[in-house]
Amino acid sequence: MTSFFGDIQKIAFEGVDSTNELAFRHYNPDEIIMGKPMRDHLRFSVAYWHSFAWEGGDPFGGPTFDRPWFGDEMALAKMKADVAFDMFKILGQPYFCFHDLDVRPEGSNYAENTCNLEEITEYFEGKMAETGTKLLWGTANMFSNRRYMSGASTNPDPEVFAFAAATVKSCMDATHRLNGENYVLWGGREGYETLLNTDLTRELDNMGRFLSMVVDYKHKIGFKGQILVEPKPQEPSKHQYDYDVATCHGFLQKYGLENEVKLNLEQGHAILAGHSFEHEIALAQSLGVLGSIDMNRNDYQSGWDTDQFPNNVPEVALAYYHILKGGGFTSGGTNFDAKLRRQSLDPVDLIASHAGAMDICARGLKAAAAMLEDGGLESALNDRYAGWSSAQTKDVMDGATLESLTNWVKEQDINPAPKSGKQERLENYVNRFV
Structure with a gap:
């Protein structure tokens, strides 16, 4: 163990009467719900980017976090991994997720990026073997670097398209090597800011071409995981091509990918699209494309993607109701795509936020199972x-x-x-x- 989390011990289930903020009151991983352990229903995952890579900035202010691993050096990337897997031991969740940029130093070109990703992937192999933590999914960050200011697969520059394709290949290789159970693509900038300089037909066709190449490569390397697309509306582009479940499903049908690709749904994105999370889940189930979920929440007064930890039991219960009704997760799971508030500076805040979110989800799952078993709805x-x-x-x-x-x-x-x-x-x- 590193010293970052001090003497915090593994979170234990203590029951509903516990007043210990670092204990589970509802999440008992061994409790049998509808015929299988709670851990196998929920399949919890920690998002590497928000927990260990995010620096605490927002649209109006710079970083507030001062983590000892911040910086573009391999030694710091490995320190970050050490701290991350320490937290995984404390929480006991079975999975984690990452973008390439979260885990490796940024190189000066594609070759350096790939070399750095391969080195940290090898380091992850040892950490995963030591802790038993598995990879729910990997993905590529194709939105932060200025080269992606006009998108990745939809970029007007074919060299950016090619660079993005090569980056996805390296990330799929890493995910495959780490036995990831899914691979996710989400278009942080796959959209437009003005129609005055946008060729919609070309951009949509290129996005379809890109995703088809991903599917082809999956089969070529023998990757058995599920390819997922994550709907994301409005932010940051004026119009995102992957707006919501209905939009994504229509896109998949247009390019003949509806039997190859499913969706990773985020609660916060559902709200930004003007929907409830239960709507997006129920619609994805109805269309046969539900794959996995990112569990978080938005501040309903802010109007942007605040990525807060879930704390609303009725919302969570109805989400899991539709998941359970559809047969539950297969390769997917519950990934906490959530981040601390800028003022939550202490290491214990990282632990308490995740433990509380796991409890909220467990409580919601139990309510969902009880409603299904009662049969009233x-x-x-x-x-x-x-x-x-x-x-x-x-x-x-x-x-x-x-x-x-x-x-x-x-x-x-x-x-x-x-x-x-x-x-x-x-x-x-x-x-x-x-």
């Missing part, structure tokens, strides 16, 4: 659509046309009366569990 859903299940309706609707339905309405003198949606009663029902 499913019963109400079945009642609402019961008319579609009757034998008569099925006979009428099979091969129906406007003419045949018109005849049915006339012959049966159909004059339907509206029925209550019972929304408030269903909201009261949910509140019984959360």
Whole structure:
């Protein structure tokens, strides 16, 4: 262990009556929920970038954190890894995630970047073997460097497109070497700021071409993980091509990738798109493209992506309700794409924030499982659509046309009366569990 976290011990489950801020009150990884351990439902992951690479800046102020590993040197990158895996031991979560830029020093060119990534990947192999922590997914940072100011796969400069493609190849190689269970692409700058200088058709076609090359390379190297795309609206571009679940699914269908690529959904991005997290999850389940989630929250008064740790049990419970209803995660999991507030300077803040978030998710999972087992929402859903299940309706609707339905309405003198949606009663029902 390094000295960064002092004498903080491994977080233990102490039950709901515990007042210890560094204990789990709800997250008991061995507790059986709907037939399997809680750890296997939640599949927690720590985001390397926010926890260890973020310096505490915001749109109006520079860094507030002063971590001993900040700097572009390999020795510091390895110190960062030592501290990260110390935290993983303390939390006991099974996974972590990273961008290439989070874990390696920035080189002067592609060759140096790749060499640095390969060196830290080898270092990770030892740390992962020592701790048992696994890689949920890897990805490439193709938005921070000024070369990506006009996007990566959608950039008007083919040299930037090629550099981005080479970078993704190196990151997929690292993810494959570390037995990552997914590989994620998210377009931090895949969008436009003005249509005055934007060729939408070219940019969308290039984005489709890029993703198709990723899928081809996955199969070429024998990577068994799932390729994921992460919807992200509005920020930082005026318009992002990967706006939400519906937009991404349409994109995947257009380029014939809907059977190869699924989605990694973030709560904060759902809010920025004007949706709830449960909406995005339920829609992705309906379309067959739910892969994994980034669990966080936004400040509803700020209007931008604040990436705070989750603390709203009803929101979390409804998210997991739809995940469980769809059969749960396969290769995906719950990644905490969340960061400390700029004023939360102490090392213990990193531990407490994650421990609290894990507890919130566990509490939400238990509520979601209880609702599913009780069956109240499913019963109400079945009642609402019961008319579609009757034998008569099925006979009428099979091969129906406007003419045949018109005849049915006339012959049966159909004059339907509206029925209550019972929304408030269903909201009261949910509140019984959360």
